[in-house]
Amino acid sequence: MGEESVKLIGAWFSPFSFRVKCALEMKKIEYDYIDEDMFKMERPIISKHNPSYDKENKKVPVFVHGGNSVLESMVIVEYIEEMWPDRYPLLPKDVYEKSIARFWIKFIEDKGIVFFMFFITSGEANKKAQKDMLELLTTIETQSGIKDDNCKFFGGNKINAVDLAFSPFAYWLGAMEKAEGVALLEAHKFPKLHAWTEALKQDPVIQKNLPDFEELVGFFENIKKYGYLQTPPST
Missing domain, CATH: 1.20.1050.10 (Glutathione S-transferase Yfyf (Class Pi); Chain A, domain 2)
Structure with a gap:
């Protein structure tokens, strides 16, 4: 899928969104970033892309690649590592x-x-x-x-x-x-x-x-x- 339609939904204060931002930028992956207001009652962007979303599940980041959503920051970081392994390494080869x-x-x-x-x-x-x-x-x-x-x-x-x-x-x-x-x-x-x-x-x-x-x-x-x-x- 390459870099087709890479999107990150996060929040400015979130250290977990920060993790994914840095992983993408260390690997020089172009992406669209959407900063979500986590204190709104309705979150249409998150609800669209987070398959587990409900009113009790308000979490970011949500990573979207080629239309597929990936959740949990370190799961996303490992996904990025495996999708683009030839760029800046985030995990050891050994x-x-x-x-x-x-x-x-x-x-x-x-x-x-x-x-x-x-x-x-x-x-x-x-x-x-x-x-x-x-x-x-x-x-x-x-x-x-x-x-x-x-x-x-x-x-x-x-x-x-x-x-x-x-x-x-x-x-x-x-x-x-x-x-x-x-x-x-x-x-x-x-x-x-x-x-x-x-x-x-x-x-x-x-x-x-x-x-x-x-x-x-x-x-x-x-x-x-x-x-x-x-x-x-x-x-």
């Missing part, structure tokens, strides 16, 4: 290294709710959520593919699918921390992970697609103030 990359992608997808719970909870639940978040950051710091000072990214010195999977920690977490008034990913506690966030944000494709930080902080502050986001709106 079978073992690819299995390790897929392990860490699944790991962070399974643990993703921890990322949000420290922000959407309060009181004792929030204390537990912050503890869970620190434990998650410790696991990533000590067990992930960021091995030493010569390895900037997960598994090497080029951004790959694992970096995209973990990208919410590089930017969105900071906005949540500022809105919440806490500091979790501190450089002296998590030096490797913190250095990774800085290296990632220096990449031109990453920089281009990051939302304005203060606007993102304001978005999360409104969530804390008005409580209109109860569950993660994206995947």
